[in-house]
Amino acid sequence: MAGVLVSVACGVVGTLVVVNRIVFVSGGIAHAAYGGIGLALFTGLPPTLGAGIFSVGASLIMGAVSLRSRHRTDTVIGVVWAVGMAIGVVLVDLSPGYHVDLMSYLFGSILAVPKSDLWFMLPLDLVIVFTVLIFFKEFLAISYDEEFALVRGIPVNALYMALFCMIGFSVVMIIRIVGLILVIALLSIPPYIAEKFTSSLGTMMVLSTLFGILFTILGLWISFSFNLTSGAAIILVAGAAFFLSLAVERIGGSGLRQNVEEYTR
Amino acid sequence: MSKLTPAIEIEDLWFSYDKTPVLKEVSFTLEQGNYMAILGPNGGGKTTLLRLMLGILKPDRGTIRVLGLMPKEARDRLGYVPQSTEINLSFPISVFDLVLTGRLSRSRIGRRYTSTDRGKVETILEKVGMLKYRHWPIGQLSGGQRQRIFIARALATEPSILFLDEPTASVDPEFEVGLYEFLEELNREVTIVIITHDVGVISRHVKSVACVNRTLIFHGAAKITQEMVDMAYHCPVDLVAHGIPHRVLPEHEE
Numbered sequence: 086m087a088g089v090l091v092s093v094a095c096g097v098v099g100t101l102v103v104v105n106r107i108v109f110v111s112g113g114i115a116h117a118a119y120g121g122i123g124l125a126l127f128t129g130l131p132p133t134l135g136a137g138i139f140s141v142g143a144s145l146i147m148g149a150v151s152l153r154s155r156h157r158t159d160t161v162i163g164v165v166w167a168v169g170m171a172i173g174v175v176l177v178d179l180s181p182g183y184h185v186d187l188m189s190y191l192f193g194s195i196l197a198v199p200k201s202d203l204w205f206m207l208p209l210d211l212v213i214v215f216t217v218l219i220f221f222k223e224f225l226a227i228s229y230d231e232e233f234a235l236v237r238g239i240p241v242n243a244l245y246m247a248l249f250c251m252i253g254f255s256v257v258m259i260i261r262i263v264g265l266i267l268v269i270a271l272l273s274i275p276p277y278i279a280e281k282f283t284s285s286l287g288t289m290m291v292l293s294t295l296f297g298i299l300f301t302i303l304g305l306w307i308s309f310s311f312n313l314t315s316g317a318a319i320i321l322v323a324g325a326a327f328f329l330s331l332a333v334e335r336i337g338g339s340g341l342r343q344n345v346e347e348y349t350r
Numbered sequence: 351m352s353k354l355t356p357a358i359e360i361e362d363l364w365f366s367y368d369k370t371p372v373l374k375e376v377s378f379t380l381e382q383g384n385y386m387a388i389l390g391p392n393g394g395g396k397t398t399l400l401r402l403m404l405g406i407l408k409p410d411r412g413t414i415r416v417l418g419l420m421p422k423e424a425r426d427r428l429g430y431v432p433q434s435t436e437i438n439l440s441f442p443i444s445v446f447d448l449v450l451t452g453r454l455s456r457s458r459i460g461r462r463y464t465s466t467d468r469g470k471v472e473t474i475l476e477k478v479g480m481l482k483y484r485h486w487p488i489g490q491l492s493g494g495q496r497q498r499i500f501i502a503r504a505l506a507t508e509p510s511i512l513f514l515d516e517p518t519a520s521v522d523p524e525f526e527v528g529l530y531e532f533l534e535e536l537n538r539e540v541t542i543v544i545i546t547h548d549v550g551v552i553s554r555h556v557k558s559v560a561c562v563n564r565t566l567i568f569h570g571a572a573k574i575t576q577e578m579v580d581m582a583y584h585c586p587v588d589l590v591a592h593g594i595p596h597r598v599l600p601e602h603e604e
Binding site: 219220222225228232233235236240280285288 | 404405406422425426428430432437438440441442443444447448450451452454455456457459460462463485486487488503507
C-alpha cells in the first residue's frame with residue numbers, strides 16, 4: 086500500500102524531475118533531509134516530520150537559488166546536500182541513546198511503515214496529483230520552454246517553487262521506502278524508462294507510476310525470498326530494468342520510430 | 351487598439367549585463383503593420399533588444415512601450431520564435447501539444463484547453479504545412495520542420511506583433527524562401543520584427559531596417575545605407591556576397 090502511494094508520487098514528480106533535468110536537486114534534498122531526522126531525534130519530534138521540514142526547506146532554498154543564478158545551481162546542491170547531512174550526523178551524536186532505527190532512514194524499510202504514516206502519505210499524494218492535474222499544461226510549458234512560458238504570462242517562478250515543494254514532499258515519502266541514499270533511483274529510473282515508450286508527458290507519468298509499483302512489488306518479493314534489505318532490493322530491480330531498457334534500445338532502437346512513422350502515414 | 355498606437359515605442363533605452371553595457375541610447379518608433387528587420391554583428395545586442403521588447407529583460411534606463419503598454423502587459427498579444435529550436439530534443443512532447451502551448455495565457459491558468467484551441471492549432475499546423483506530423487515527437491523532426499513548429503506555436507498565440515530571432519539560422523534555403531513569402535503574407539495582419547543576417551532578404555521583403563551594434567540606427571524605408579553597413583559589419587563583402595540586385599553599394603576602404 087505504501088509502495089503504491091509512493092509510486093504515484095514518484096511517477097508524477099519524477100517525470101517532472103527528469104524532464105527538467107533536476108535529478109540531482111532531488112538527491113540533494115534527500116540527503117539534506119537527514120538533518121531533519123537528526124533534529125527529530127534530538128528534540129523528540131516524529132522523524133518523518135523532521136525530515137519533512139528539512140526536505141521542504143532544502144527544496145525551497147534550492148528553488149530560490151536556481152531561479153536566481155542558474156549556472157551556480159550545482160554548487161548550491163552540493164552545499165545543501167553536505168550541510169544537511171552534517172547537521173544530521175552532529176545532532177544524532179548529540180542525542181542520547183542508541184539509534185538502531187537510523188539505518189531504516191538511510192536504506193528504507195517499507196515493512197516498518199506504520200499505519201499512521203499511510204495517513205500522512207495519502208494527503209501528500211493527493212496534493213501532488215491534483216496540483217499537477219490542475220496545472221498540467223503550465224508545467225508542461227515551463228518544462229519544455231521556460232522563456233516562452235514566461236512570455237505567455239505564466240508565473241514561471243511560482244510554478245517552479247511549487248515543483249520544488251512537491252519534490253520535497255515526495256522525497257519524504259520515498260525515504261520511508263528506499264531510504265534517503267537511494268531516493269534518486271526511484272525518482273529517476275521509472276520516468277527514464279517510461280520516456281522511451283511515449284511522446285506525451287501525461288502518459289509518461291502514468292507509465293512511470295506503473296513501473297514504480299512493479300519495481301516495488303518485485304523488489305519486496307525478492308527481499309522476502311532472500312532475506313535482503315528491501316530498499317536496496319527495490320533499487321536493484323529498478324536498476325536491472327534500467328540497463329535492460331538500454332540494451333533493448335540498442336538492439337531494437339528504430340522499432341519505436343518506425344511505428345510512429347507508419348502511424349502518421 | 352487603434353491603428354494610431356505605435357507597435358513599439360522605445361525611448362533612450364540603456365541596458366547592461368552586470369557591468370558590461372550592451373545597449374545605449376536606443377530610440378525608435380515602429381508603426382503597426384510594419385515589417386522590421388534587425389541587423390547587426392554577433393554580440394551587438396540584437397537578441398537582447400528583442401528580449402527587452404518581450405519583457406523578459408528589464409531596461410536599466412529609458413522606456414519601452416509595446417502597443418502602448420508595458421512589455422509585460424502586452425505579452426498576450428506578442429508572438430515569439432526563439433533563436434534555437436535545439437532545446438530539449440528528447441522531451442516527450444508531440445508536435446500538436448507543443449503548438450498547443452501557444453494557446454496558454456495568464457488569464458486561463460489551471461483551465462483546460464478548449465476545442466476552439468485545438469481547432470486553431472490544427473488550422474495553423476495546416477498553414478505551415480505540418481498537420482500530418484501532428485502526432486510526431488518533436489525530437490524526430492528535421493531542423494526546418496522544427497522551425498515551422500516554433501513559428502506555428504508563436505502564431506497560435508494570435509499575436510499582434512510577431513518577433514523572430516534568426517529563424518533561418520539552421521534551415522535549408524528552400525524553406526527560407528518559403529518562410530519569407532509566408533511572413534510577407536502574414537504581414538498583412540501582423541506587425542513583424544525579425545532578427546536576421548541575410549541582407550538579401552531584407553531588400554526584397556521588409557519595410558524598415560534597424561541596425562543594432564551597441565546603439566541603434568533606424569530606417570523607415572528598407573534602405574541600407576553605408577553608415578548602417580559600417581556599423582553593422584566591418585566590411586561590405588558580407589553584403590555583396592549575399593547580393594542585392596537593385597542597389598549599388600559604394601565600396602569602402604578598410
